[in-house]
Amino acid sequence: MAYKRDADVCRMKTKSKVCVCIITMFVFASILSSNAAGQNSDGQRALNILNEAYLSVVNKNAGRNYSENSLKLIHQVIEKIARSYIEPLSISELANYSSSAIRGYPSGTDPKSLANAAIHEMLSRLDDPYAKFDEHSKPRNAGRLGNIGIEATMIDGQIKVIAPLDGSPAQKAGVQPGDLIIGIDREKINGLTLEEAMKRIRGPCGTEVLLQIRRKGSRKFDLSVPRTRFQVKEIRYDVFGDIAYIRITFFGPNTEKLLRKSLGEIRQKTGGAGLSGYIIDIRSNPGGLVGQAILLADAFLENGMIVGTSGRQVKGSRRYNAHRGDLADNKPILILQNEATASAAEILAAALRDNHRAVIMGTRSYGKGIVQTRFPLTPKGQITFTTHKFLTAAGKQIDGRGILPHIVVNGDTRPAYGIATVSINHCPTAGKARDRMLGCGILFMSKGRSIDAFTQALQQLE
Incomplete structure (x- = not known):
């Protein structure tokens, strides 16, 4: 019945909208058929709602493969998290998170932007500081990027330093285990994932990053740390x-x-x-x-x-x-x-x-x-x-x-x-x-x- 409803909606749209709707319907059909045995009605209903949310705002002039692949990407992430994340999360919960993120975008939004929004919303809900999405895209100067050499985790929106690596710029500059990094280059890091914060810390070799640090037993202070490419002596x-x-x-x-x-x-x-x-x-x-x-x-x-x-x-x-x-x-x-x-x-x-x-x-x-x-x-x-x-x-x-x-x-x-x-x-x-x-x-x-x-x-x- 869900597919009949989608088809009825299609007949009321323009020719370009019909194409996108049909693409979306086939994508959902393939995903649902592969997981139907493990899905309950709540999960199917949430996925259909996600379908409608995506269709309502996606750029109708985007290429067919482009729109289809972006939608597939969202569903792949939903499936993998629901199946393998260490804490149980249902298909319906993840689909609802995705729908909520997509609804925040205006009509005509690029498919990739919608996929990224849905995926990042799901990851932010995991309460997992190590969760990240990698699009396999590297900046042009990736080979010349330096870092400061810290192992860290994210706690309550702040980076907690587990330890600076031996001989690293961070260790030489005075970064200590347990330090909380609350700002990077005079910008707060609230709302960033651990991966996003670490990307801000990295930068061209020879430059410095200004860290705002809160240390137990002392006031917050600024610390400049040079970015370099260094090798740890294991x-x-x-x-x-x-x-x-x-x-x-x-x-x-x-x-x-x-x-x-x-x-x-x-x-x-x-x-x-x-x-x-x-x-x-x-x-x-x-x-x-x-x-x-x-x-x-x-x-x-x-x-x-x-x-x-x-x-x-x-x-x-x-x-x-x-x-x-x-x-x-x-x-x-x-x-x-x-x-x-x-x-x-x-x-x-x-x-x-x-x-x-x-x-x-x-x-x-x-x-x-x-x-x-x-x-x-x-x-x-x-x-x-x-x-x-x-x-x-x-x-x-x-x-x-x-x-x-x-x-x-x-x-x-x-x-x-x-x-x-x-x-x-x-x-x-x-x-x-x-x-x-x-x-x-x-x-x-x-x-x-x-x-x-x-x-x-x-x-x-x-």
Whole structure:
């Protein structure tokens, strides 16, 4: 009956309007037929209303393929979100969001503008800071764009810095984990998505971006950060006596290979002398490639579950297990983490902790444990949104909770329960940077990983 109604409307329109209406009707027919088994009457009714809203304002002189493809794009996004988004959303809800956005445009609007409006309206309703729509269009100067090197999320319309990358312009300029970016180049960012805000931060190399920052315990202030193209050094290492120190700043495409190379160089540097243990430092590591974090966890485990993913769709829910072969030869491992340890770095920490392979020292980690999936769209573009959550080997969720340390070193106001709590001011310093948490880590390892011996040694230092 819905199609008969559309046909009646067509007869009352001009010839050009009839063409658009017929195109629209066929598009809806194909979409509805492919999903009819899973759709209820509310969903079909909402899609028909969306059909009418689109037809009422679309430019009737636009080409047939152009109009048809724009409408198909809206429906593809509706279908993919309804089927795979981590929180349930119905076809009718998404179609109504799209209709509402389209009705805000005047008659004669370009099909692409209507599609973009509908898609962005749906994404804004997801409450997913990582959701984005990519049209596969690059600006002419894309190859010369620079960035400042931050990992961030969107909270209440503001950008929250998870961590600046090691050696990045942001870190050198003084951006800190937990900073809220509330303005970019003297313009407020309210209403922007995370992707839109990050695009404003990026710009031609050699220029600067002015960030308005609100930091806990201080007033808001402006900070100029240069835009450059820089390369993050994923791994660096050092040796303190018979303890190997490995700093992982980011999980890039070659992190696992660099780890193997570093371990080989450490063995050469120590002349084959036996190491008593390893300190793996993932403080202020914002994550990166999850696959690399899984490979690194596997490198230190003989067996056991590394991490699992869970979502509304069984497809994509997986369990990742370790394989035989421990690159550290079962030597003790201590992990250093802080509140800016996030995402892939948390997967590594949780895997080694829950498999009783490592002790964690520091503060509770950030708590970003969700998976984003990219869905290709026809004829071009892709949409990205959250589809799964990470689960640790102990079956616990990472997102919003973080990974708790065994030994708590102060500095985090969130509750964290460990077998020992240490004031960082009581820790000795270590390395050129006179790093106190590293100093506590070396002391703990040198005392045979005994909590009692470690705390007694700290008391003696006082």
